[in-house]
Amino acid sequence: MHDLVIRGALLLDGLGSSPRHGDVGVRDGRIAEIGEVTDSAKETIDAGGLALMPGIIDNHTHYDAQLTWDPSASPSPALGVTTAIIGNCGFTIAPCRPADRDLVMRNLTQVEGMSLEVLRSGIRWEFESVPQYLDMLERRGAALNIASFVGHSALRSYVMGEAATQRVATDAEIAEMRALVLEAMRAGAIGFSTSTSPAHNGEAGVPMPSRLADEKELRALVVSLKDAGRGVFMLTKGGHTRMAFLEELAAQSTRPVVVAALLHSSTNPDAVFRDLDAARDATARGHKVVGAMSCCPLSMDFTLHSPYTFEGLESWKPALGKKDEAFRNVLRDPKFRNSMRKELATPAHFRLFNGQWSQVRVVESARKDLEQRSIAELAGQAGKDPLDFMLDLALEESLDTVFTALLLNSDEEAVGRMLRHPASMVSLSDAGAHLTFFNDAGFGLHLLGHWVRELGVLSLEDAARRLTGQPAAVFGIKERGVLKPGYQADLLLFDPASVNRGPNRRVFDLPGGHPRLTTDAVGVHGVWVNGVRIVRDGDLDRSRRPGRLLRDFA
Template identity: 25%
Template sequence: MAEYDVLIKNAKIVEGTGKKAYKGSIGVQGDKVVALGDAKGDAKRTVNAKGLTATPGFIDAHSHADWTLLWFPKAESYTMQGVTTFVGGQCGGSPAPLGEYIRLPWPLMDRLPDLDPFKFYPKQPYYPLEQANEWMEEIYGWTLDWEDMAGYFRKVEEVGVSMNYAPLVGHGSVRTKVMGLDYKRHGTKEEWAEMREHIHEAMKQGCLGMSAGLDYDPDVFAAHEEIIDGVSVLKDYEGVYCPHWRRTGRRRGVSAGHVPNEKITALMECVDVHEKTGVRLHYAHMSTGWEVHPPAPDELEAANVKTTLDMITANSKSELDITWDAIPQLTRSGFATMPYLASLYAPWLRELGGLEALGKWLKVKDFREEVKDAIRTGKWFIRVAYNPNTAPRWAENIMVLKSGVPDISGKTIAEIAGERAADPWDTYFDIIAEDPFTRGAT
């Protein structure tokens, strides 16, 4: 009988322990690695991994894949990158509990401009579950037929998926279940009690903790005391609290002159929750506590990082009491792939019908000013780092990847504007007018 199901030979092995990479072999039985480094013996299947690297499966510590998992159960975009586990239910949003009103799942959101046309934002933040399921049945032939996390887990198991899924319950989803569309206020004590019951239920059903989306509806309207009350439930289950902390404030109505939240204050707000509940804290997409303008030299940013981490962990009793994940901004499009330079101006793409039409109309001065005015007054929100209302150096954060316009590919909007001796915003629009199909990245 074969000693291994799979024997991988001649691989460059990275263990993930800090040990240097080395050449070796790996023996696999069933779904477990049983020999590492110098595996010898017979195998049902032998793989020659010469020239390839073998690593442990990567874990995506911050993911929203749970809302697309039933549509893409093989999760090819993950598995082809070596990701084998994701932590879902982030930023306050989980696939359950479901109530009378729900946030539409992302595949349905992609179709919403045709299902219920809008220019800037959907007509309502949450749609009746009944309406969502009419669309689901019509388009996909199945419905959101679960009520709680246990029901969702059964659906996932029924479909079958290729990933390991570590679930969080979203405080925003719980809040929507309890408060429906009447969420732009602090919850009552009676509503807090109902939320606690839903959190208890989700934890008993297998969730590892709870997330919150403190920049997003509906959690942005929750009182600090409401968050503490909900997080306190996790203590009974040794759960973890994973907040999308108040980095920017509510991402609506961000007009010229907007003053963003103080990040260090927002970070310490989460520490207060940890200290008052005794529940482990894990920050989603951690960043430094202070914005430094103009962009700082490495030494100053290093001090910013150290001071931030020293402050948030000052009273933690162990290294695992307070942890965090961060977006690896090693390449362009680390957070938002455009893919076209014009993609940030989606309302006008929807209104005009496409890239060519937008490029044509951006040659018209009155139209261009109308678009700028919509941004200045906060009618349309562009992410903070590349929003002219919130980032004085926004044009340095957008790069042209590929364009039919000569000599601009690989340059930032700021660099192109400097070469043209022109205003960066007008330069941005000029490029789209000259080649609407210009590819960009943030």
Template identity: 30%
Template sequence: MQARDVLIRGGAVADGTGAEPVPADVLIRSGRITAVDTPGRISVDHVPVLDASGLVVAPGFIDVHSHADNAPLLAEDDTSKILQGITTEVTGNCGFSLAPVRPASAQDFASFTRRIYPRMDFTWSDWDEFTAVTDGRGYVTNVAPLVGHGTLRIAVLGTAAITPDAAQMRTMCRELERALEGGAFGMSTGLIYPPAVFSESDELVQLARCLGPDRPYATHMRGEGSLLFSSIDETLGIGEQSGCRVHISHLKAMGRPQWGRMSEALGRIHHAADRGVRVTKDIYPYAASSTMLTALLPPPFLADGNEGVLARLESASERERLAALMKSGVPGWESNAEAVGWDGIMIAHSQSHRYDGRTLGEIARAEGCSPLDTYVRILREERLQATMVLFAMDEDDVRTAFADRDTMVGTDGLPPGTGGKPHPRMFGTFPRILGEYVRKHHVLPLGEAIRRMTSLPCQVFGIPERGLIRAGYIADLVAFDASSVNHETDYRDPVRPPCGISWVMQQGHVTVADNSYLGPRRGRRLTPAA
């Protein structure tokens, strides 16, 4: 089953164009698709046959929102994506890429990454050095990396709450341009995270202009709850002023007061698109989100790196100020703790693993402390190295967003290698789309859902030679049983494989069969289409 020349026979081919699956045979030679025809029309001798009877054969899925930048550096293969049928990941999202790193701020950057990544040895500085390291280690899936705005900011400004002057702005633009020249597909932002939370729109417009008309500006917006609409307006304004392509990451309406308002949010996006802003978005098919635990802190507590944050949390007077700010709020900041409630915040991973799988409300009650005191104590004990799941959305809103035009799919899986109880989306996003959103709820027809997960991402992000089952394209394919494909969602026991994925093929090699990764690492770092 690992031959590079193979005839796939008996399957229903969903070719990625949006058309519904039709019976067809697919011939692959030397890792590329050479023919697609009606059953029995392709006649070849001495070519192995892969029987796909009862299966849908589709292009390999494209995860447009991944945080697996560190996956090549791990000794163990990260199979969380390939077992779902994902053959390409867009990495470097939410403003976090692992390069560039400048010597003056390298320690700040390394300590910041430990809030969400496992410990790494930073043996590189610029973009080219980083990609040389990861290229040497190899990739389980293909990667299409973005460069992170937060990373650029730390490289040039450190972690302080400051506005760049003209010289610093030129340096940030120069570092961005070097990454683009080195193969970055675009730039991402994470405007709720330090140090990007301290940036203003003008800074983002200047950087977005460096992208040109085709490289995407992918953004975790400034707010997704009470600030959802102003954040959409800011994002669309950046696209309009810069002329670049805009992509809204994990579009959602967080907090009960925003539930039911997704159609209104989409209306704003449509209005901008109608006047010429090129805007797309992605979702994941869950009613819970996940991120670093420090994201609950208001901006005044986020400056000056880990040392600055911990110093404030260890000060009694600063903790009193934090309690006041959590109650009163901060202009331009939305409190997820207020929107979700302490029982809606579950620890996914902590450095000690003592708190994994428990909500802050549960821990506080068990220990007889206030939830805020419990939260602060966990941050101090774990040295900020903890992540959380927030039960914050109405899944009807998520389905509404997926049904809308130009919506793609991203796992938003956090970096692998930390253990704990990561969000189930890391293991089951794409099978869940097919099982719940397509088969059960009929949000989209199967063919159109496949297009959203294959050729549309390739078009928007400039991923070459993939996303379609068409002669000349790379044979990155997935075969699944449309009647059973799904993923069981259990937030307290999330690490489980999907069901219904029969096999996954990379460049003509079957690398997944019956929920087993066969290896070796056959992915590659892609470069943007010309």
């Protein structure tokens, strides 16, 4: 007798096979039988033609902090995600000594857009080392399965202290970091993560520690994965990091390399395709390199209080870390503005904002007549330069004006080509971070609704594969991501005719009542994690924690 049988579903196996109709029987948390199931069951669900696929594996999240106060990892499970990989980009909260906690939280505030008050009142610091952090996650449990990277920036701060943001590491420090990577890998980390991206700055504009690493340090740490015999190297790549160097690391470590963050820029339209082609060619040479791309348009809400949009610009440096009147004085300075204009007029390999003023809109202003209009249009009307218009408006309104910028991935023809590229992997939800700027935790539902049903760019079975079997294979996640007897019963039952993510809405449920953006699922009927139903018709049952901490990878 099965615990559960789902009858008459359109089965998408996660490997990209043609969909077929059938039943799935679940016993003891695993898929027991697929096809025509004749055994009886404690619970039977008539799928009535709904689609059943493995649960979505979200390979790029930042739930490291949130999981310590919210084991439901809201909103991901309600959006079909049954496994989340945390600790991307090198931004983990372990290892961390008690004395360094404030520094780590301050850095996250800046780079991941989390409020310091939320982190201070929310994070439960029941750990110091990576193994202790993993044990804590296991003890507390979660709604979904979790796998965690060991993060370079936390590691560097732990070993080098304040010098982590100031200089390259000595041989002795590299050896110590290497030993910690190995310790974390033995304890069950899924790999090693880092960032060389100039958009990644900590408090006061100080670069995140990993950005100070030279190639020697990176090589030593990545190649330690070879000694571990498993693990993936992921990095968020700055424009100066060469794909050829990353291929070398893949060759020397004999481990897969996942390169983020591939987003299409209309001002430099070929850049992502050069990276994807380089990844494809490396893989053809036997060195596995994968391009982590987003299937969502990247728009960001921001105020000048925390303008992540501009913080990666070289010319923004004089403003970084300044506060109050000193900050406003920099924004007023004509020399500062001119150097920004000059930089924006120069093409760059990868840059969040490239002066597309028609893509920047006013969302909330004391002057209601400005709302929903673009800076390009408003500046034109006022006979002003767009940068001057935006900064002057913000300064007039004590920097409270809310803007939104549609920055990247707005060209759907190009994003469609990226999606079909053999070296790409759908990724970059950044769930758990940037909580007030944007929210792509529903990226999987967006892929199924927008890119499959609305645009027809991918087939349903291929989209399902890209959300499940493909990331499971890249990250060596065992017995998940495929509908197969013996595999864990992580399942998503949905309606292909309506599936989508809903619009973003603001809720005030972070520690201390702080706001974040969230979104609801459309067309999701059920989500099961290890055979336990956690979502019923779109509603997450917060009392259940069937997720496991994953520690064993291929």
